[in-house]
Amino acid sequence: MRFWKSALASALLVAIVGCAPAPEPEITPDYFELTIAHINDTHSAFDPVRSSFWMQDERVFNEFGGHPRLLERVEHYRSEAQANNASMLFLHGGDAWQGSAYFKLNEGRMNADILSRMGIDAMALGNHEFDLDNRRLNEFLDLINFPVLAANIDASADADLKDQSNLKPYVIFAFDGYEKERLAQMPLYPDGRRMVAVFGIALDDMPNISPHTGDVEFFDMVESAQATVDKLKALGVEKIIAVTHVGHAVDVDIASRVNGIDAIVGGHSHTLLGDFSNLNLGNNGTYAQRVEHPDGNGWTCVVQAGEYAQAMGRVRLQFDHDGNLRACEGGNTLLSNDTFYAANQRTLDDRFDAITHERIADFIDQQSNIAIVAEHEALRAHIDAEYKPDMEAAYGDVIGMSPQGVRHVRRPGDGGSDAHGSELAPLVALGQFWWASQDEVVALTGRTVDFALVGAGGVRGSLAEGEVREGDITLELLPFSNYLAIVPLTGAEVVRLLTDVINETLPEGSHAGKFPYGGNLRYEFSELEPGVRGAITAIEVNRGTIDDPEWETLDRYHTYQVVMNAYNATGNDGWEVMYHTQRNDSERIDLAYVDGELRMFPVERIDQDGNRLQVIYADEALSCGAEAVVCNTDAQAFVEFIRDVWSEVRPLPYWLVTLHRAEE
Structure with a gap:
């Protein structure tokens, strides 16, 4: 691929792509390089998303992403890393749930199946992971083969999640080149491997965003992040990554208020960072933005990769022999199919001729932020056989x-x-x-x-x-x-x-x-x-x-x-x-079907318990989980x-x- 020549670059970096301009000191031979491939807000987009881009003045209709295409891309990145004996992580910035018919039909089960086939190293806890209830979230956590991270929560009082061992504040990886091990605990003595910690941060106002959080407690994001970094430093971990689901602007704020985070891999705001004006898709802000730590000693590299499994980000971090972050570079890549149309109807007659098709393919090959990527055949076949028939019938x-x-x-x-x-x-x-x-x-x-x-x-x-x-x-x-x-x-x-x-x-x-x-x-x-x-x-x-x-x-x-x-009428x-217009009294009416008949449920007021807003009904409460009640x-x-x-x-x-x- 044109975007990455090698997972190991030369020892002297003259220009750092995607970072704020600053002179780079010479890298000593004893540096450590970590590549992170990342996605976020995939929202059950297992199939590609129909889309378009512009080639100069010509609009091209295509498809982006889908999980089989994500898997094909990350497998390519892994092959490059392995060939160069380079260290690599694959992180998910949260909100794997919701978003498509697949989720509505299979709830979290299909997500657990497909994501577990992708080799994800860790995922942030997103707000949509609470869309069902904690019993089904607990089942999802039991089924997946990677940890979900949030250092600013306490689930010990929640009946469903209190014993869940796969919902963690952080994980520590020991790297020996490409080979890595997820550690149960730090070794007592140095063993020559490079230690990298990944911790999670969830929205601290989650009960206000997601009404089904049960008895999980959420704590201040900045205070929890700093406390977690301090704990990891005390354990001897020098390289610390945060995987978050709080939004890009909040990521930047956290980076400016917390010392010691080397990189933040984010989600929630669906921000496809980078300049995509070459495709007429806008300039969405700096990828691999540097944010200086509050003590002035170091900086954090902040990344995020859009939405709906359409793109994958890859950032390379370089650390000196003292564990200090010296460089970050990378970008997001939109993952396109290789069938192109001149019109959105996408009939056979709308396909470009062979010469134009080749010109489009050449154009894509010359861009750093879009690539033609085939779907992973085995994963595509698995989705089509196991899940697609029921989804289409529904x-x-x-x-x-x-x-x-x-x-x-x-x-x-x-x-x-x-x-x-x-x-x-x-x-x-x-x-x-x-x-x-x-x-x-x-x-x-x-x-x-x-x-x-x-x-x-x-x-x-x-x-x-x-x-x-x-x-x-x-x-x-x-x-x-x-x-x-x-x-x-x-x-x-x-x-x-x-x-x-x-x-x-x-x-x-x-x-x-x-x-x-x-x-x-x-x-x-x-x-x-x-x-x-x-x-x-x-x-x-x-x-x-x-x-x-x-x-x-x-x-x-x-x-x-x-x-x-x-949801919005309550103030979420x-x-x-x-909320403020209804906290003392309300004349609001909620509408749902009961036994096929439309009924109204008058609201008396809205109460607030911490960050959680609760509707108090004047008479009978509306219970969407009750039999024969249809709330949509x-x-x-x-x-x-x-x-x-x-x-x-x-x-x-x-x-x-x-x-x-x-x-x-």
């Missing part, structure tokens, strides 16, 4: 047709998108507004809704062109089985909610899953201080129809009936205004909208969100 009826696909990005500007961002999230919100406006729902609730809001992270990907089946929505696009809520909010509360949440997504590398999109509501937001804060400059409610909108300025003093899923994922009204609403209104699934003909970024 998708159900065709409910619509998407002529060109509908794109989703979390934040406007991400992935080469424009100031309006996602095409799909506003459509989802509009569908939920439409559903809540239907006679059956209005008769039940007595509420005439005004608009809907949806968090970008609740929409799990783009919608491909072609037939749209019910399972595309319920199993992949909106898989969380969230029930919809109708919440009264004043115009001022709506503005405050949007402002607070958007401000939290402005910093580079921040978690953008909370970014809000509206349905039947449009707004403009202008950034005033780059990466820090901004303000709503226009916000309007549609008083016309979907096809013929009539926009009316939002009244700060008027109370609006707002539709959103219950940074939507804290929702968020997905069912969008299914009905497509089937009855939007069967030609296309983006809306007008924008609903505009984010004006300030220039640095």
Whole structure:
């Protein structure tokens, strides 16, 4: 491969790719080099993701990633390392769970099977690993052949996880060239091998992000990281890696406040670090960014590798004979198939001719951040035989047709998108507004809704062109089985909610899953201080129809009936205004099906216990685990909208969100 010539470079590095410019001291012969291949936020993307990139002025439709392609790539990296007797780790930055129909059908079992075939050395504990319950998380931990790490948790009081030995704060590896051993304990005496520790950090507000954390306790990320580093140093470990699931901006913050971390391999913010403008996919920030330690003695190298198994990162760390990090270099590589189309429909007629195909392949070969990678044959065959038939059978009826696909990005500007961002999230919100406006729902609730809001992270990907089946929505696009809520909010509360949440997504590398999109509501937001804060400059409610909108300025003093899923309506994922408006009393209504009949569940208030927010119902509590209760009204609403209104699934003909970024 062109990207890496060798796992062992020359002793004198003239330029360090991907790191902040700084003169490099001469490397002594007694240096130690560690290569880390890494992935994160794979979200059960066992099959490739349909995508596209640009070759100069020509758009090329292709596929990226999938776990068989990841395995093929990491096996290539291992072969290179072994040939050069070089030390290597393969790390996962968390959130292997959720995201596709495979997970909905198999829960954690397929994830355990496939990931255990990949030779992963350690994985961070992600928030979506708590999406089911701790009993099934415990089963997953029992099945996998690698440890899951989080040094800032205590699971000793949790009935399911208290005896789980595979959920660890850290692991220590002893390297002798390519050969490595995961140690049960540090040796009493030096044995000549190089000791590398990998510790994990999970979100310390996990109960606020993931409602199913049971009795697991979570502690401050910075304090726990420093305490863990100090403990490892006391044990005699000099080289320390953190594998985290907290978001790129938080990784950088931790690196600036904790002494002694050599590298952070991150996840959670889905950040494909690196400059991908050569593919018209944007510049997403520095890969292998150097962050100076607070004591000024050394620095941390920070990396992350995107989302949905589309790319793999590889970073090389060089340490001097005293164990000090001297250099880091590397990058992310998007893993492409070798079939290219000129149109998103991807018919045989859309395939490029042989000459153009060769030109595309040559173009890819000349880039450092994209590669044509075959799928690992054995893993592809295993998925196709064991899992794919049931998954395809579960998708159900065709409910619509998407002529060109509908794109989703979390934040406007991400992935080469424009100031309006996602095409799909506003459509989802509009569908939920439409559903809540239907006679059956209005008769039940007595509420005439005004608009809907949806968090970008609740929409799990783009919608491909072609037939749209019910399972595309319920199993992949909106898989969380969230029930919809109708919440009264004043115009001022709506503005405050949007402002607070958007401000939290402005910093580079921040978690953008909370970014809000509206349905039947449009707004403009202008950034005033780059990466820090901004303000709503226009916000309007549609008083016309979907096809013929009539926009009316939002009244700060008027109370609006707002539709959103219950997760955000409770105040989770940074939507804290929702908690504050309901902590004393609430007029919110939650909606779910019981025995096939739509029922409403009035909410009395929201309580807070530590970081955990709890809905207190006025009468009968809504229990999604109860027999005959179906809670995914968020997905069912969008299914009905497509089937009855939007069967030609296309983006809306007008924008609903505009984010004006300030220039640095």
